[in-house]
Amino acid sequence: MTAREREMxxxxxxxxxxxxxxxxxxxxxxxxxxxxxxxxxxxxxxxALARQGRLQRVHGGGVLVPTEADDGTRHGVIGVVIPSGHxxxxxxxxxxxxxxxxxxxxxxxxxxxxxxxxxxRIVDRLRRARVDALLIATARPTDQRLPSWFATLDRxxxxxxxxxxxxxxxxxxxxHEAGVxxxxxxxxxxxxxxxxxxxxxxxxxxxxxxxxxxxALAARSGMHAPFPPVxxxxxxxxxxxxxxxxxxxxxxxxxxxxxxxxxxxxxDAVALLGLALERGLRIPQDLSIVAYDDVLAALGxxxxxxxxxxxxxxxxxAVSVAxxxxxxxxxxxxxxxRLVPRLVRRRSTAPPGTPPPGTTRTAPHDAGDRS
Numbered sequence: 001m002t003a004r005e006r007e008m009x010x011x012x013x014x015x016x017x018x019x020x021x022x023x024x025x026x027x028x029x030x031x032x033x034x035x036x037x038x039x040x041x042x043x044x045x046x047x048a049l050a051r052q053g054r055l056q057r058v059h060g061g062g063v064l065v066p067t068e069a070d071d072g073t074r075h076g077v078i079g080v081v082i083p084s085g086h087x088x089x090x091x092x093x094x095x096x097x098x099x100x101x102x103x104x105x106x107x108x109x110x111x112x113x114x115x116x117x118x119x120x121r122i123v124d125r126l127r128r129a130r131v132d133a134l135l136i137a138t139a140r141p142t143d144q145r146l147p148s149w150f151a152t153l154d155r156x157x158x159x160x161x162x163x164x165x166x167x168x169x170x171x172x173x174x175x176h177e178a179g180v181x182x183x184x185x186x187x188x189x190x191x192x193x194x195x196x197x198x199x200x201x202x203x204x205x206x207x208x209x210x211x212x213x214x215x216a217l218a219a220r221s222g223m224h225a226p227f228p229p230v231x232x233x234x235x236x237x238x239x240x241x242x243x244x245x246x247x248x249x250x251x252x253x254x255x256x257x258x259x260x261x262x263x264x265x266x267x268d269a270v271a272l273l274g275l276a277l278e279r280g281l282r283i284p285q286d287l288s289i290v291a292y293d294d295v296l297a298a299l300g301x302x303x304x305x306x307x308x309x310x311x312x313x314x315x316x317x318a319v320s321v322a323x324x325x326x327x328x329x330x331x332x333x334x335x336x337x338r339l340v341p342r343l344v345r346r347r348s349t350a351p352p353g354t355p356p357p358g359t360t361r362t363a364p365h366d367a368g369d370r371s
Contacts (some may be wrong), residue, residue: 011298012037013045018094020055020062027061076105076326078319079126081112081119081136082160087295088265088311089137092160095315096135102316103323105132114139114202120149127153133322137161156325160318162204163336170325172318172337174309176205176292177212179341183262183290183307184216184223186343191351192260192288194226198249198272199264201231209264209292226256232268239271246272250279253287259352262307264292270300273348277301288349303346310339 001009012035020026031042046062049055055062080096082089093109100107108131110122116139126134133156138147146164150157159171180197187195197213199206210229217225230252232245246268253261263269269291273283281287283302291297294308321335 007298009045009048013049016045016049017054018091020094025058025061025063026055029060031061076103076132076323077108077130078105078322078326079108079110079123079129079131079134079136081110081122081126081134081138083112083114083137088293088309091295091311092137092315092318095312095317096319097315098312099316099319099323103319105319105323105326107319112137112139116147119147123147123149123153127155131155132326133158135160135318135322156322158318158322158325161314168334170321170335172314172321172335173339174311174314175338175340176208176309177215178338179292179307179309180209180212180262181216182341182343183292184213184220186305186345186349187260187262187288187290188220188223190260190288190349193223194256194258194260195223196225196227196230196249196253196258196261197263198230198232198246198261198268200234200268202233203265205292206231206264209262213262226258227252234268242268243271243275246275250276250281250287258287260288260290260349262290262292266291266293266296266304266306269304269306270296273300273302273304284348284350285354288352290349294344297344298346300348302348305346305349306344307341308344309341313339 012031015035016026016031026046028039028042028046031037031045032039035042046055046057050057050062078100080093082093096107108126108129110126112119112122119136119139123134123136134153135158137160146166146169156170159169159173161173163171163173184195195217197209199209213225213229217223230245230249232242234242249261249272252258261272263272269289273289276283276287276289283289289304291304291306294306297304297306317337317339321337324332
């Protein structure tokens with residue numbers, strides 16, 4: 001098995017475990033259909049995960065490994081509120097399910113849509129369901145102000161991928177500011193001096209990415225942003241505004257000699273890659289791209305180098321914090337946990353002007369188009 005095949009197998013198996021955590025079971029046929037692999041390959045994935053103790057094989061697929069916490073003995077019920085249909089939070093939920101098994105608690109899931117009114121209704125419904133604690137990726141992105149329902153909730157709340165400076169508020173989040181610095185460190189090592197940032201402005205993560213980007217660049221010599229961070233929206237499946245912003249980003253990169261760009265989120269990084277290739281740009285020879293989130297980055301036509309927040313660990317630790325609150329109450333110390341993302345290097349970054357594979361720097365005009 002080549003290094004590329006091993007990487008794809010690892011990514012596929014991580015996704016299988018995410019589905020297992022969400023649904024409790026996986027089927028070989030569904031794995032084959034989803035990833036476009038043979039039944040033999042899908043079955044091999046299930047066998048490998050079973051040998052690692054990550055799932056239990058059954059006829060036609062696999063199920064969660066039984067644990068003591070699955071014998072009906074539970075020590076609390078925790079409500080989980082996350083944005084609907086977002087791949088990023090599916091991995092957080094998989095970690096939360098693992099944390100629930102370890103803590104002997106049961107999870108009740110509710111999905112929101114980054115809408116404060118809907119979020120308030122969901123929280124009220126979970127209160128009536130008598131949950132013992134709440135994990136929530138709230139729609140409110142600011143650090144200082146909490147949603148109105150927070151003051152009236154009479155049970156522990158743990159913020160997930162959010163934070164608040166208010167007294168006694170627990171949270172577990174990825175330190176996205178440090179994630180941007182991880183990306184800039186990598187690009188600096190590659191020799192990039194002019195670097196841009198583009199973010200999906202409709203998510204709370206964008207605020208932290210911009211802050212981290214500006215702070216990190218201010219502390220560096222030899223690297224700068226030729227223009228302010230680009231923000232764009234993606235609403236109601238209308239991509240025209242997003243694509244226009246990305247096209248403008250490419251124009252600005254060309255006009256300023258910018259050689260690398262960090263893009264949040266993965267969907268938008270893949271879109272930028274496609275627009276760049278349509279222009280005849282070579283990735284990474286003409287422009288290096290770093291995706292932020294690492295949900296879909298490996299599936300780009302040029303697999304994208306990405307910053308990967310520790311999503312699974314965020315979910316797992318958040319449940320642990322909530323379970324401790326349930327058992328210890330006010331005696332438990334406030335916990336504010338920040339986990340640092342890591343860089344996953346793939347083929348979309350290289351030193352500026354690097355010739356394509358199989359060529360030399362003495363004849364860059366023979367490089368051709370990698371796309």
